[in-house]
Amino acid sequence: MEKRVTFSSWTIGILFAVPQLLLIFTFFYWPAGQAVYWSLTLQQPWGGGNIWVGLDNFRSILSNADYWNSITASLVFAGISTGLAMFIALVLAALTDRQLAGSRFYRVVLIWPYGIAAPALAMAFRFILAPEAGFMAVVNQVWPGFWDPGLDGADAMASIIIAFSWKYVGYNFIFFLAAFQAIPRSLIEAAAMDGSGVMRRFRDIQFPLITPTIFFLLVINITESFQDSFGIVDIMTSGGPANATNLMVYKIYSDGFKGLDYSGAAAQSIILMLLIIVLTIFQFRFIERRVHYR
Amino acid sequence: MASITIRDVKKSYAKSQVVHGVDLDIASGEFVVILGPSGCGKSTLLRMIAGLEDISGGTIAIDGTVVNKLEPRERGCAMVFQNYALYPHMSVAQNIGYSLKVAGVPAAERTQRIQAVARTLELEHLLDRKPMALSGGQRQRVAMGRAMIREPKVFLFDEPLSNLDAKLRVQMRSEIRKLHRRLNATSVFVTHDQVEAMTLADRLVVMNGGRVEQVGTPGEVYSRPASRFVATFVGAPAMNMLEGTVELDGLSLLGGSRRLAVQRAGLAVGTQVAVGIRPEAVRLVAPGTAGALDATVDLVEELGAGRVVYVDLDGASFSVMTSEAVHPEPGSTVGLRFSPDDLHFFSSETRTRLEVFKASVPEPAL
């Protein structure tokens, strides 16, 4: 879409874009380019510049079991928390959209979790899911040793998944509800006149019409699970126990800033960037379908 | 085919009542049009028949069965929506056949019936398209097809033509009429367009403010409007209304500047009335003609086949529709002449029609 009427002064037009361009050059393109450069070079321990090593950094990362472990953990985390957060949100939004008594109330409250900072909710869940106090402690009294995220990797993974999903149910709920409400009321009524009941209408009309939103949220949830998980991991598990929750961004952070391995961290960043770019392109393919439905 | 009986039906929302006790009998096979301005409750009434709105009071019966508590699918009605409400993700064939699919009709029979409906509506070449790829008129037809395929007891139309351009609207109007003649199914059609209403209806229901103002054939509604509202709402340009007071020997109009010699029956002196006359019932004559009212021409609107002449009658605006070859100049004086039989009288108090007057020709005040 383009404007028919525009202003003729090029200077003013370009000047308006300059602040943004300066910012993205300095804080986006330069660092992104820098990451590429670092990923292909190795920094000398005592200064003296970087030496070109080609794809060595990538080779060493990709042959590192820790890195593959981190990828696996990230994918498990992304898969389960996205599935959980989206499914629960979809059910809640679909039911809220039925507009029975009280639905306005749910519409307000169910989005609160998304406003909470990841580290804050991580702290809350760290307490709620603590093995010695809080609520899982009750379970541990019945079955001693049943739950300990500090020792058991699966428990730790479950903890961060619960915390992340709790927040993103709120997020997905906002989008699903908006998508349901964007479906013209008359379509639902027409389906009811055609003899379709509540469940059948959901299957035949509402669900197909929100598939673009589903694809959109799928991509956003996965990318967010890569980034927004950092605060949760850092507060709840610090990547442990035994690297069980050492997700990709957390590993980049610890390798880069704790281990001071800039080149390795840069190479990992590049791989993560590529992953996100692929996901985004996947999403744009489905945006066309969204337009098609209008 | 089914009859519909509506008894004292009311609809109220949390804050306001939008339908105040409507009674209506619709005979089997009848084409009834509900006409009224926006917000008069006509769509709400239709949606209550369909089962899309809960009924707050009274009963609606289809074929003698009270349907108040029945779900839309149990009432045997089909509906054509204003915005067509076609399922955007389904093809034309799927749209038309959806109700059969829900009802579990086998695929083979479904295809056959879709084909038959498509043939009637000339949609055969479009069956694989999505609604997005159709023109307004084609979408309209698909919406009709979706209603037809179920062979419903009752067809409900909620302003289905209002999104079409003028030419297409006229064409669809006659197609709906023809279709009704063929299927002969009971139909209720809601519109705010009086031409649509007049041309389609077996019987017209005029609603205003949540109440039924008049029920009758289009001819009756036009020639004997039951209320002042109906008189001014039906007919274009609108009926002229002149306020008057009943006097001993007749009627004084426009604050006493004009008089009508009428025989009054049973109305007390001093009663306020409105006298209505349709623009097309007035003839323009030379000023000063005996028995005519003289008025000053304000504006002439050319319509091609005729013209509307707006005149000033002692400060009141009055319109005349004429097809004669007269072209009065604005500012000139003309005479207005009409037959006493064309006068309508309405009580200023109840705003309903009064049948008690026998009018004679007006006389200019002395």
Next chain:
Amino acid sequence: MVERTPFLNFFTHVILFVGFVLCIAPFVVVTIAASHNLKDVNDVPMSLLPGSDFWLNIKTAWTTADLGPKLLNSFIMAAGVAAGKVMISAFTAFSIVYFRYPGRTFIFWLIFVTLMLPLEVRIVPTYAVVANVLSPYQTILDLTGLSWLVEKVSGVQVSLSLGLLNSYSGLILPLIATATGTFLYRQFFLTVPDELTEAARMDGAGALRFFIDILLPLSRNNMAALGTIMFLWAWNQYLWPLLITTDQSHATAVTELKQLIPNVGGIPEWNIAMAGTLIVMLPPLIVVVAMQRWFVRGLIATEK
């Protein structure tokens, strides 16, 4: 609609209620835990009746994590990011929608691409840039030979250096450098009728006048929505402030939470930790509740 679905309605109410309970349970638990004394909070199971030490715990958390100045830092960062985004995005969108200079499409794509890569994945080099924000320009001068030229001609050695670590600018600027808001404005500007622009031009308004007198006032809703979203987003940032505020003076409330994680060994002071958590999550929660409409609208508009 007339629908007799008693079972389904019952089921709907039950599920929604369960969802509601799960949604607010953490808030409730945090609040109750924050009101207990050290012994009660570690009871198994913890009593769900509020204790009496609420204000004491809040006070302790407040002083332990030095939350007063940290909340102020959070507020400055969040407000700075929100204001910066609201302004700069409007400028850029105006430029790419209302002008036809050469290279406009290129600029559009340059900005568009930034949507793809969140700050988290390029933190390491971004950190290096912020340490000396002029280093990109120094490098360019060096590589193009310009600094050599300048040195030869004037005898001045070019050495650009401006560190932004532990500064508000360092906190705020990199968070503004994405395209989120730009596309929100762009979508909106595209819906502004061309006739309005023509009318303004007939009335003698130039580009600047049109932007200030017509476009910005029309964009008020967008500004409120974008501002709300960006404020929350920035307030909730964790990794970036954690990295660049090596000095306590510029740390934010969210990063300070880490100070409250109970030590291993000894009885964990969960009551203090939860009191701190409550303080940190309250401001964004208030914004969400108060600005619900803008929040929802902004979220949906920025992501589409």
